[in-house]
Amino acid sequence: MMSKVVIGLSGGVDSAVSAYLLKQAGYEVIGVHLLLLPAYCGQTAAPEDARAVAEQLGIEFHLLDRRAAFAEKVVEPFCAEYFHGRTPSPCLVCNREIKFGLMANFAAEIGAEYIATGHYAKVAKDEQGASYLAKAADLKKDQSYFLCRIRPEVIEKIIFPLSGKTKDEIRKIAKNIGLKVASKPDSQEVCFITDNDYKNFLHTHYGRGKAGFLRDNAGKIIAPHNGVENFTIGQRKGLGVALGKVVYVTAIDGASGDVLLGEHEELMSTELLACDNIFHTSLAIGETIAVEAKVRYRANAAKATLLRLNERETKVTFSEPQRAVTPGQTVCYYRGNRVIGGGVIEKVLKKAEDPCEINI
Structure with missing residues (x-):
């Protein structure tokens, strides 16, 4: 019997080619499009593009309305963070709670063993056979940063068909098999802010x-x-x-x-406090390990030490000062290409500050 995999079909080329590759690999592929955007965002072509991809590939298709959950888990916290003077990372929350959280629930409901998306990332196995998240082969497109706070038990069920491919290769495959979305542009950064003006979005829908x-x-x-x-x-x-x-x-x-x-030098810091951490490796309270830490998607991962202070918090100390470390953003922890976790930046620590006592 073929293994069953639920794939999130966004209506774009990456997820479409991912579905094709899974089918070619012998999986029973079930396409799912999550209806997420609030009504005030207007109609988009994404649901129908996703349905058209499923029909073209000859796979089962489900349209799931998850707008209420998306508003509660992603949009409203996004606004609240800005109103508290912080800069949120909505895509990371969406990946954990919606795209991989709710999709994993749906997969369990229908008896599917795996879930998949068109992200550029990799799930590998260590010497003990445990699954872990890693960077994609195409480092220019690598999206492991956006996935670092997915729960470990979900990682075990994920397949990333694009892990070893480049964007150019994906476009070529899409054209060769005649996918209608082969030339569709990449999606925007924050899907529910259609004009990329977050201030206007906040002021129009949520006040000041x-x-x-x-x-x-x-x-x-x-x-x-x-x-x-x-x-x-x-x-x-x-x-x-x-x-x-x-x-x-x-x-x-x-x-x-x-x-x-x-002035610019006042943006530089060497320590931060991160909360709500999710780890993909064993790390005891009070334990310190060497990592490379990335404080935003476009930043380079920098050498640092990671100290687990208590169940909720970690302190990250960088070897070299980092620019504009921002509360509300996510810090992702790497060891080489392996993702070992991530947390939300709670506070930038000044040299004279001691964040808190270690609670062992």
């Missing part, structure tokens, strides 16, 4: 955050501002002030509304 003051790092008031959601760490454009020199947002206090401005 706390107003306050722009201050220098000595606390002196520079000017008022109309909401902490308008700023992110490292921002230098759109500040609404001219100080005769280049300044950046160096800190945001969501409670008081204060936004601190400073």
Whole structure:
């Protein structure tokens, strides 16, 4: 009997070719499109494109309405983070809770052994036969950062058919087999913000955050501002002030509304505190290990030590200062190509600060 795999069909070329490759490999493939976007986003072609792919490949297709869960788990926390002066990572939350969380639940309901997507990442096995997440062969397209907080028990059930392929190879396969989505552009960064203007999205649908003051790092008031959601760490454009020199947002206090401005060197830090960590390896409380840590998708993974402080928190200490480490973003931990976990950046630690005692 063929193994059964549920694949998420987004309506794009990557998931379409993934479904084709799975079918060629002998799996019983079941396509699923998750209906996620709120009504105010308008109609998109994605559901019908996904259905058309399934029909073209001759596979079973399901359209699952998960808009309520998406709003609760992804959109509303995204807005709340901005209103608290933090910069969220909605795609990582969506991957854990929706794309791989709800899809894993659906797979269990229908008796499917595996789930799959068109992500560029890899699931490999260690010497003991345990599954782990790793970087894709095409490092330029690698998306393991966005998957680092998927629960370990789900990783065991995942297949990434594109793990060893490049985007050019995927486009070529799609054209060769005549997929209608072969030339479809890649999807945008935040799917529910259709014009990529997150500030307009927040203000139109969820209101405004706390107003306050722009201050220098000595606390002196520079000017008022109309909401902490308008700023992110490292921002230098759109500040609404001219100080005769280049300044950046160096800190945001969501409670008081204060936004601190400073020069470039004030963006640099060597330590952070991360919370809500998920690990894909055994790490005891109080244990320290060497890792490469990545503080945003476009950043390079940098040498660091990882100390597990307690059940919830870790401290990451970098060998070299990192630029614009941002609360609310995700830090992903690697050892070589292997992903060993990830957490949400809670706080940037200054040299004089001690985050908390180790709770053993």
